[in-house]
Amino acid sequence: MSGGGVARHRGVITVCVMVATLMQVLDSTIANVALPYMQSSLNSTLDQITWVLTSYVVASAIMTAPVGWLAARFGRKRLFLICLVGFTLTSMLCGAAQTLTQMVVFRVAQGAFGAALVPLCQAIMLDIYPVEKRPQAMAIWGLGVMVGPISGPTLGGWLTEAYNWRWVFYVNLPFGVLAVTGLALFLPKTEPNRALRFDWTGFAVLGMAIGCLQLMLDRGQELDWFNSTEIVAELVLAVLGTYLFTIHMLTAERPFLPPAMFRDRNLTSAMLIMGTTGMVLMASSALLAPYLQNLAGYPVETAGIVMAPRGLGTMMAMILAGKYGGRVDQRLFMTVGVLVLAGTLYSMSGWTPDVSRERLLGTFILQGFGMGWIFNPLSVIAYATLSPQYRADAAGVLALGRNIGAAVGISITSIALTRNAQTVHEVLSAVASPFNRLLHGATPLAHALDPMTTQGAAVLDQMINRQALIVAYNNDFLLMTWVTLPTLILLAMMRRVRR
Secondary structure (H helix, E strand, O other): OOOHHHHHHHHHHHHHHHHHHHHHHHOOOOOHHHHHHHHHHOOOOHHHHOHHHHHHHHHHHHHHOOHHHHHHHHOHHHHHHHHHHHHHHHHHHHHHOOOHHHHHHHHHHHHHHHOOHHHHHHHHHHHHOOHHHHHHHHHHHHHHHHHHHHHHHHHHHHHHHHOOOOHHHHOHHHHHHHHHHHHHHHOOOOOOOOOOOOOHHHHHHHHHHHHHHHHHHHHOOOOOHHHOHHHHHHHHHHHHHHHHHHHHHHHOOOOOOOHHHHHOHHHHHHHHHHHHHHHHHHHHHHHHHHHHHHHOOOOHHHHHHHHOHHHHHHHHHHHHHHHHOOOOOHHHHHHHHHHHHHHHHHHHOOOOOOOOHHHHHHHHHHHHHHHHHHHHHHHHHHHHOOOHHHHHHHHHHHHHHHHHHHHHHHHHHHHHHHHHHHHHHHHHHHHOOOOOHHHOOOOHHHHHOOOOOHHHHHHHHHHHHHHHHHHHHHHHHHHHHHHHOOHHHHHHHOOOOOO
């Protein structure tokens, strides 16, 4: 795929690959802000409407692992075009859904078709660019992967306000047509290997592990975690599936994930770092939107605009990393990125809702910069010592690591937010008792806050809830700081990429 034909059309292929990447990663977050509108339109409850997000993530996570096998069996170009067409059509069906059942079914199909897009895009970019230009290629491709989830809520909020929630899905149509047309015309064809046989056993147990883990994380808070029989059963099945898959992969004659690729130290470390990066990226995005809207009082459009500089910082970092990646040790870039990311998260642990907009913007730009300096070099060093025959499988594994990390991060931070808010609320409530002399007296303030009156008790409870949430958010940002720092150990385990 690196011949003269590809060289002539490399720019067109790159644009189409970027469009496909952006479509898939945008859809992981773009629907978040539209959920309240979908809830009323589809006549569903708050708990039921979250399946619009869960169904997509579960299907995408399960179908990511076999991408390498599917590409080898059916040919990379054929698989890419089938997935792009399927993703675009199911996006239209999601926009046209009239019931919650239809929406969930279409989102499952959309996630299944979309799962292959990011791994295939990365593998194609590595193939069409020579070794010396791969840092720049990964910088271009990484913009879509990193900027997509960050800009998703902004674009989703604007489309929902300007038109309606259905345009969150309809927006994929022109981009899907563009990508399909360009790749059908210019992407070189790869021959399928019809002799390959699918490893149904390995896929089944891995799918069980991923699906049950995702369901446990999504429904745990709602069902009070391990007090629920369903959650315990999902945990047991997730652990059992992981164990069976590991044993099967090591002992089967032809597993669909070749165990030999996990012997590569760079790839294994990169998969763990990718999981951590996905955890922090998605969890922080999920926390920031309600923080800015509910506590800081920003309208939905303004909150999205305020968060947008993270994408700008990521873009700047990736451009620099792509330009100088061939001259500087990639691990040095990532070390600086980890420290910057951890520093900004630690700074956010001291925020209050009246934090200045200048400080918000500065922190978000730096945070995006740190993420860009982790992700771009990681996309290069992960494949540097890996045999080319494993690229498609490795891209699928890295995408799987990012998806699982995102799911775990969102779940853990939401649990911590709820538990910390409850704990702090109990502590502050002890102060707001009828025995506190400061809440009695003849002053208007004391009268308004008198806990012996219905109005005073309600005002006090509202104030306590707000303060408890502020502390809970701060603790979540501090937790993400400590999650980020151990990746420095993994960086030390990676081999240096020689120029």
